[in-house]
Amino acid sequence: MRGESLKSKIRTITDHAVTVLAVLATVLVVTPLVVIFGYLVFKGASSLNLAFFTEIPKPEGEIGGGMANSIVGSGVLLGLSSLIGVPLGIGGGIFLAEFGRGTALANAIRFTADVLNGVPSIVMGLAAYALIVSPHVSFLPFLGHFSAFSGGVALGIMMIPTVCRTTEEMLLMVPHAVREAALGLGVPNWRSVLSITLKTASPGIITGCMLAFARVAGETAPLLFTALGNSFMSTSLNQPIEALPLQIYVYALSPYDDQHRLAWAGALVLILLIVVAVSLVRYVTSRGVLKGAS
Amino acid sequence: MGVGIEVNNLNAWYGTNHTLQDITLNIPANHATALIGPSGCGKSTFVRCLNRMHETNPIARVTGSVRVGDLDIYNDAKPVQVRRRIGMVFQRPNPFPTMSIYDNVASGLKLNGYSNRRVLDDIVEKSLKNSALWDEVKDDLKKKSGASLSGGQQQRLCIARALAVDPEVLLMDEPASALDPVSTSKIEDLIFQLKSQYTIVIVTHNMQQAARVAEKTGFFLNGRMVEFDSTHKIFTNPSDKRTEDYITGRFG
Numbered sequence: 001m002r003g004e005s006l007k008s009k010i011r012t013i014t015d016h017a018v019t020v021l022a023v024l025a026t027v028l029v030v031t032p033l034v035v036i037f038g039y040l041v042f043k044g045a046s047s048l049n050l051a052f053f054t055e056i057p058k059p060e061g062e063i064g065g066g067m068a069n070s071i072v073g074s075g076v077l078l079g080l081s082s083l084i085g086v087p088l089g090i091g092g093g094i095f096l097a098e099f100g101r102g103t104a105l106a107n108a109i110r111f112t113a114d115v116l117n118g119v120p121s122i123v124m125g126l127a128a129y130a131l132i133v134s135p136h137v138s139f140l141p142f143l144g145h146f147s148a149f150s151g152g153v154a155l156g157i158m159m160i161p162t163v164c165r166t167t168e169e170m171l172l173m174v175p176h177a178v179r180e181a182a183l184g185l186g187v188p189n190w191r192s193v194l195s196i197t198l199k200t201a202s203p204g205i206i207t208g209c210m211l212a213f214a215r216v217a218g219e220t221a222p223l224l225f226t227a228l229g230n231s232f233m234s235t236s237l238n239q240p241i242e243a244l245p246l247q248i249y250v251y252a253l254s255p256y257d258d259q260h261r262l263a264w265a266g267a268l269v270l271i272l273l274i275v276v277a278v279s280l281v282r283y284v285t286s287r288g289v290l291k292g293a294s
Numbered sequence: 295m296g297v298g299i300e301v302n303n304l305n306a307w308y309g310t311n312h313t314l315q316d317i318t319l320n321i322p323a324n325h326a327t328a329l330i331g332p333s334g335c336g337k338s339t340f341v342r343c344l345n346r347m348h349e350t351n352p353i354a355r356v357t358g359s360v361r362v363g364d365l366d367i368y369n370d371a372k373p374v375q376v377r378r379r380i381g382m383v384f385q386r387p388n389p390f391p392t393m394s395i396y397d398n399v400a401s402g403l404k405l406n407g408y409s410n411r412r413v414l415d416d417i418v419e420k421s422l423k424n425s426a427l428w429d430e431v432k433d434d435l436k437k438k439s440g441a442s443l444s445g446g447q448q449q450r451l452c453i454a455r456a457l458a459v460d461p462e463v464l465l466m467d468e469p470a471s472a473l474d475p476v477s478t479s480k481i482e483d484l485i486f487q488l489k490s491q492y493t494i495v496i497v498t499h500n501m502q503q504a505a506r507v508a509e510k511t512g513f514f515l516n517g518r519m520v521e522f523d524s525t526h527k528i529f530t531n532p533s534d535k536r537t538e539d540y541i542t543g544r545f546g
Contacts (some may be wrong), residue, residue: 177388181452183350186403186461187379195405199392 037271044268052269056233057107057247062166063258067266069233073148073242074217074273077227080152081216084160086209092160093167093205098193110168117161125222128154133226141238148234148241151227155219159212166208204267206285214274220245244270297363297462298323298492299344304358306339306348309442316519321510326485326494327526328508330484330501332545337497338385341465344495345380346373360412362463377489378406378478381456381492386470387448389440395422395431397453398440417458425454426484441468444539446477464488466496470503482507501541505529514539 015018051066058065100106128150136144174197180190198205216222220243223229228240228252235241244266251263299321306314314336329337342348343356346367350508361366364502367376389398397404399418408414418435422428427450431443440451449469456464466485470478485507486495498504504511505525512522513534532538539545 175388177384177386178390179388180347180350180384181388181455182401182405184347184377184382185346185382185405185455186374186376187402187405188374191405196390200390202392 003034003132017168040264040268040271043261043264044266047265050220052262056192057231057262060254061256065262067242067244067247067262067269069230070242070244070247070266071269071273072233072235073227073230074244074270076148076237076241077152077155077223077243078213078217078277080237081159082209082213084153084156085163085212085216088156089163089209089212090159090167090205094163094193094198096164096168097171098189098197110165113161113164116157117165120190120221121158121219122221122224124154124158125224125226128157128222129225135183146226146228146240147238148227149247151223151243153238154226155216155220158219159209159224160213161195162215163205163209166211167201167205170208171197173204174200194221202285210278210281214278215276217274218270220244220249244273295462296324296491298377298493299463300359300361301344302359302361304340304343304360305356306336306343307355308339309353309371309470313517314343317430317519319512319519319522321493321495323493324490325510326489326496326508327510327512328504329495329497329512329514330499330540332512333499333538337512338467338534340373340383340514341467342496344463344465345382345464346376347382347415349373350434356433368544373442380463380465381459381461383449383452383456383464383466383469385454386472387445389443389448389451391439391441393440394436395438395440395443395451396435399454399458402546406459410514418454421458422451423456424488425445425450426480426487427451427454444477446473446480449473449477449481453481457488461492463495466494468497468499471499478503513540515540 017130051064052068053066053071054068055064055066056069057067092113096110100109132150133146134144134152138144142149178200179190179192179197182196182210183189187196223243223246227243227246229246230240248263248266248270251259251266254260254263301317301319301321304314304317304546305312317340329340331465337473339348344360344362348354350373356368359369362376365376365379367380374475389497390401393401396418397532401416401420403417410504410506417434419428422431427447429450430447431438436445440448443451449472453469454463470481482503485496488494489507496504496508508525509527510522511528513520513528513532513535513536521537523533527533528537529541532541
């Protein structure tokens with residue numbers, strides 16, 4: 001009897017201890033995030049005004065101006081990179097999980113994707129530079145000079161491995177019973193993959209895409225010698241283009257206080273842009289989800 | 295209307311494992327036929343051979359012939375065509391989790407390219423009525439996911455989904471083994487009603503269930519069919535000693 005109650009006491013204490021440890025760990029993880037975001041709001045919010053969103057940068061030394069060109073530029077670059085990275089990544093993931101399972105090709109693709117995921121972003125920029133910016137082929141557009149196109153391609157390629165591997169993993173998590181149900185109805189395999197398996201796995205796949213998007217949204221290095229930067233408003237894929245991380249990088253290193261201010265504001269806007277984009281996608285894709293759907 | 299099934303010399307393998315050996319039997323049209331036997335005896339493999347689901351496993355192999363009505367399913371048809379004529383209900387309810395109740399029932403038609411709304415509405419209603427689920431779900435057809443229903447309702451939803459493509463044969467692989475007694479008896483009532491319109495083959499662990507719903511019963515053991523006869527005969531006066539041992543609970 002005594003032994004029993006001692007045992008149960010120890011169990012209770014262990015339970016409490018583990019709970020406390022878990023809470024502590026959570027606090028440790030969340031604190032830096034909150035501090036960073038708080039500091040960003042503190043430093044950046046005061047410089048946010050209408051001009052920040054509507055004006056392009058003033059010449060060196062002049063007060064004021066905004067980052068309209070960077071915001072638009074980041075939008076263009078991320079739009080292009082998503083157009084490249086999401087379809088290719090999802091397509092690759094579908095192949096890995098559904099059609100190529102166990103084949104040498106699939107193993108090679110999986111290995112390449114994992115390696116690609118670990119390649120430093122500046123190397124990705126160099127690759128885009130070597131493939132798109134440096135070769136001169138006069139009759140082809142986009143080649144031979146710095147351009148939004150080359151920057152978007154560099155970012156897009158960076159998105160592929162993350163999207164591809166999450167897609168694969170999410171598809172493999174779809175229960176076998178669900179695939180069997182579709183096959184049992186006489187649905188051809190390709191149709192079952194696209195309409196059933198992919199749809200069932202879509203919440204996880206969308207999360208993967210958002211992670212990849214958020215990651216490249218803050219990338220500076222791959223843009224340094226591809227998109228290059230542009231002090232004027234541009235939306236052309238064939239011209240150099242400004243991006244928020246590039247502009248932040250330049251302003252943070254500048255000697256002018258006013259540009260430091262703008263850099264802080266830019267960093268805040270960059271984070272808010274990511275938050276808005278992610279929430280928007282979540283909202284749009286969660287419409288039409290039914291009661292009790294898992 | 296249902297059609298009969300003629301199975302001749304059916305053999306099936308998983309890898310090197312010879313799971314079905316020389317099965318020959320005739321399953322009558324518009325009756326329920328039960329397959330009983332201990333776990334691993336090959337009865338599930340057998341029904342999966344009847345709609346070519348067996349071969350969805352890459353290491354699986356089949357020889358022999360199966361005629362469903364006048365169709366030789368291994369020589370005259372592609373797997374998808376076979377499966378459209380032969381519906382299947384699985385052991386665990388497996389509604390499509392992202393689809394509404396309505397879409398689950400309509401899925402077999404929609405995924406095969408059928409889209410006439412009015413006809414779909416009719417078929418969904420008729421199928422849900424046939425599976426005795428209509429009254430419980432008619433107000434939430436498009437609002438609720440198939441996965442939000444209870445286990446027993448989900449299984450009846452899966453039956454409705456199978457019926458919606460108007461199959462000639464309905465294969466049921468232990469359709470009630472994951473369900474509570476009330477849901478089980480609902481499924482059994484359903485089988486009773488459905489067998490006038492469809493040929494039903496039901497795999498079951500539960501011998502009382504076989505006795506209640508089926509006219510014919512086959513006893514499987516170690517990949518072979520030991521005995522196939524009228525349910526009454528199997529349960530009261532089996533010709534084979536092994537059948538008798540099994541139904542009296544001496545093994546399995």
